[in-house]
Amino acid sequence: MTNFRGDHPEAVIPQDILNLEKTANLLRQDVIRMTAAAASGHPGGSLSSADIVAALYFQVMNHRPAEPKWPQRDRFILSKGHCAPVLYAALARSGYFPAEDLLNLRKIDCHLQGHPDMHKTTGVEISSGSLGQGLSISIGMALATRLDSLPGHIFTLLGDGESQEGQVWEAAMAAAQYRLDNLTAIIDVNGLQIDGHTRDVMNVEPLAAKYEAFGWTSRDIDGHDLEQVIDSLQWSRTVAGPVAIVARTVKGKGVSFMENEAGWHGKAPSPEQERQALAELNAQAEALAGEPAEASN
């Protein structure tokens, strides 16, 4: 696929919905291939957030893969760092590093660590992995951006299980206190965590109401409906104060035997399972290819 605008070779072309569907599908295939090749990693939450990540990197965010530290850029913070595979796939497919690196995920000589490392991987804004810290770090970035009068918006992706960490709510308080217009939290609510259903392990709902009570503006959306995802992300830029987008998703989305199964949180597919998963995702991609391209964009 062609990633870059002809007039602006360092900038990613914003994709239309149909192309974003295809890109999200590609990211999902990457996640399957990467975790299968690594024989470890976290496919479940990577698949549930693939549409959100695709929308950010290929439509919503202003960023320049050829100039990763471009001061005016928007920033993506993966607070749920275990979903590194989908982040790496998005970074590679938007041009930060070669896509062939993806198959060396978690290998001793590869820059793609099990959890994101800002010094090893180009395009990773901050190291993460220990949950519950990304929103606070995003607040620091949002404050720095505001102090410097830079236009960048900070988009932070959290998990619903991660929302059990108390620090998330320390951050929720602070973001409202500091009236951060340039901060959006997206909570990928796939409803599952390692030990089972989030509602059974430790209920975090109602998330949107919680953020509202903390002084945020929030919106509940279908995290696989790219129109809703894009509309909400763009809308969040215009809202005064911090915005929480509570995205309802399916863990393992796109691979039938992974969907809604907590067991696929941190387990890699076997070679046979990889073949089956890719066959399913390819079928979905072919269905998309049959769709007429939209006139806009």
Add this chain to the structure above:
Amino acid sequence: MTTALKPRATREAYGEALLELGRLHEDVVALDADLAGSTMSKLFAARYPERFFNVGVAEANMMSIAAGLAVGGKVPYASTFAVFATGRAFDQVRQGIAQPRLKARICASHGGITVGEDGCSHQSVEDVGLMRILPHMKVVVPADYNQMYAAVMESYEHPGPVYIRSGRSKVPFVYREIPAALGGGADVLKEGTDISIIACGIMVAKALEAADILQKRDISAEVVNVSILKPIDVDTVAASLAKTGCAVTAEEHSIIGGLADAVSEVATEYCPVRIGRLGIRDVFGKSGTPEELLEEFHLTSEHLAGLAGQVLNRSS
């Protein structure tokens, strides 16, 4: 000998140096967790409110926000009590600041037992150990107001993370003037030939007093102030150990993880000698006045001189 200047707390130097850094550098920002009046970051807060962030009673949040500010190109100074900065927020410091080698400064006040009456919940005797074990973390424990001021000023330039410990109580001046720099972080304050007294923080002034006591017993003690515990000045410490052949360490911290271990590590690798360790001996603190607590835990010049005598006897 210490100087005749009226004792001042090292946390006062933090507040005043931070204010000066704020004047000199627009990218300096400060954070506190509802202790700005105690850590003295309130001076910066009053002068530069737009660059000061009080996060409330939320130390973990503070450390991660500091990390984000550092990623965003600021030089954040985060302060709270040592026990909370290192214990409560250890994981945030580990993942958010140390591992990414960010230019964030953790300036913890109320280190050690001279916090006094508040008791063990607020007395940190483990903070230096917790910070020393983190890769990339520079660990600084200045001896007096003047050295603290210098440590804070020079921390601005350090490319990675720094932990600087200050104290609540007033301590005598060891340095007559604010030094230009900490250098390698090990100053031989008094030369001697029989034993090395290697101290940090408030124990440096007491080490100088102990050397005077020992002098009266015809024992020539060398006094070394180790203000940078990590990376420790191996050459200076090892040279002193080689010269005297034995040592005592003195710190307002557990003898596990702090200066005693740092000096022992140098000795083990470069110059194995007998080392006596004066510090908190694997217990928590308790309530009392700072002076009572120093006596209770044997952190006095008399006990230090006594321990030096014992080490010398065993070494000869």
